[in-house]
Amino acid sequence: MKKILISTWLLFSLFSQAASAEDIKPSAEALLLKMSEASKTLNYELSYILVRKNSIEPLLYRHAIENDKNLAHLVYLSGPVREVIRRGDEISYIEPGLDPFSIRSGNMVAPLIPLIDSDIKDLSNIYDFVKIGRSREAGTACQVVRVVPKDGQRYSYIVWIDERTSLPLRADLVERNGEVLEQYRTISYAVSDHIATILDGLNSAKLPDVLTLPKSQNMDASWKVNWVPNGFEANNLNRYRMPVTDTIVESQLYSDGLFNFSVYVSEIKTSDNKPQVYRQGRRTLQTFVKENHEISVIGDIPPSTAKRIADSVTFNNKGNTP
Numbered sequence: 001m002k003k004i005l006i007s008t009w010l011l012f013s014l015f016s017q018a019a020s021a022e023d024i025k026p027s028a029e030a031l032l033l034k035m036s037e038a039s040k041t042l043n044y045e046l047s048y049i050l051v052r053k054n055s056i057e058p059l060l061y062r063h064a065i066e067n068d069k070n071l072a073h074l075v076y077l078s079g080p081v082r083e084v085i086r087r088g089d090e091i092s093y094i095e096p097g098l099d100p101f102s103i104r105s106g107n108m109v110a111p112l113i114p115l116i117d118s119d120i121k122d123l124s125n126i127y128d129f130v131k132i133g134r135s136r137e138a139g140t141a142c143q144v145v146r147v148v149p150k151d152g153q154r155y156s157y158i159v160w161i162d163e164r165t166s167l168p169l170r171a172d173l174v175e176r177n178g179e180v181l182e183q184y185r186t187i188s189y190a191v192s193d194h195i196a197t198i199l200d201g202l203n204s205a206k207l208p209d210v211l212t213l214p215k216s217q218n219m220d221a222s223w224k225v226n227w228v229p230n231g232f233e234a235n236n237l238n239r240y241r242m243p244v245t246d247t248i249v250e251s252q253l254y255s256d257g258l259f260n261f262s263v264y265v266s267e268i269k270t271s272d273n274k275p276q277v278y279r280q281g282r283r284t285l286q287t288f289v290k291e292n293h294e295i296s297v298i299g300d301i302p303p304s305t306a307k308r309i310a311d312s313v314t315f316n317n318k319g320n321t322p
Contacts, residue, residue: 028129028145031161032120038166039116041065043195046167050111051183052281059111064196071199074110084110085202092207102208113184114157114171114258115147122257126150126231135160137169138186147258152176153229153305154259155282165191173282176302181282221250223265223293227312229305231256242266254299261299263309268294275310277303286310 026034043064050057058077063070072086080096091109092102107117132144142160149156160170167189173182221237228234232254239250249266261284268289278285286297286306295313297306 026143028131029120029124031131031143031145031166032115032129032147032159034166035159035161035168036115036118036120039063039168040070042165042167042191043193044165044167044191045189045195046113046169046186047188048113048184048186051185052181057111061112062195062199064199066196066200066203071196071202072108073199073202074108074112084108085205085207087202087207090207090210100208102210104210111184113168113186114173115159115168118257123147126229126256127258132158134163137162138189140164140169142169149229151230153308154256154301155181157258162189165189167191221265223250223295223313223315225252225263225309225313228254228309229256229301232261259300261297261301261306261309263313264294264296264298265313266294268292275307277307279303288313291315 044062046061048059048061050059060075060077061072063072065071069088070086072084074084076082081094082096083092083094085092085094086108089104089106090102091105091107092100093109094100126149128148128150130146130148132146135142135144137160141163143163145159145161147157147159155176156174158172158174159168161167162169168184169186169189171184172180174180225234233256235253235255237250237252239248241248247266249264251262251264253260253262269292275289276285276287282300284297284299284301284303284306286303286309288295288297288307288310290313293315295310297310299306301309
């Protein structure tokens with residue numbers, strides 16, 4: 001009887017230890033928060049490829065902190081020289097066929113591994129974070145987390161997070177039916193203070209002066225977008241004239257902190273154009289004609305979402321007509 005009691009106690013102890021170990025494992029949100037913190041504070045280098053259906057783009061990204069200032073350098077490793085450089089809040093872009101330019105911004109507009117610059121706490125209001133399990137990427141053990149929209153109106157991400165450094169080593173952009181649209185896959189990486197020494201040269205590099213952008217003006221439009229997926233917020237309205245057709249176009253950018261899309265509205269003389277939908281990878285273009293206006297929705301959203309946004313646009317007699 002005594003042996004039975006001891007065996008029972010040992011079995012119960014083992015189960016308790018296993019349960020306790022499970023309880024202390026970080027949640028999916030905690031893993032993403034550590035990933036976000038690591039990607040912003042560590043000195044590191046990521047060599048990765050961006051895989052699309054018809055292309056593979058090799059890239060090198062270095063990041064370091066020097067005197068509380070972010071330094072970063074993204075280099076396209078094939079084709080003409082293309083670079084994006086960050087020095088604090090100054091972002092410089094070097095592209096073939098264009099004059100180099102610099103702007104003040106908190107983010108690099110570039111093919112970085114997703115979620116590096118995202119606010120995880122804000123995203124938790126509109127996305128669910130789900131732990132999938134463990135896997136390997138770039139030869140190291142990773143925790144795998146899925147970032148799923150609560151409303152089903154946009155894409156998902158699956159992220160592989162290095163267990164040792166908490167850096168993101170892979171991210172798959174996934175359609176709602178499970179199709180993978182894009183993959184960011186790290187080939188090699190390093191975490192070292194030597195990266196800061198390498199990037200220190202950016203401080204003395206001659207880069208274009210920061211452009212002085214005109215201040216945004218509050219403008220009233222004769223149209224309104226009545227529905228966007230939860231969490232998307234609108235930036236200021238822009239208005240410009242097309243150089244060839246002399247048509248005035250108004251546009252508004254929306255972002256949820258992870259994906260972006262824009263709505264464009266312009267007048268047309270005939271309204272017999274049929275709705276059109278184009279899609280290439282993550283990017284959708286939905287064109288819709290309504291009340292002698294052409295409405296276009298362009299961005300990183302599924303076609304069905306783009307159509308619903310375009311259908312929701314209404315017009316009134318107030319404000320300025322494009």
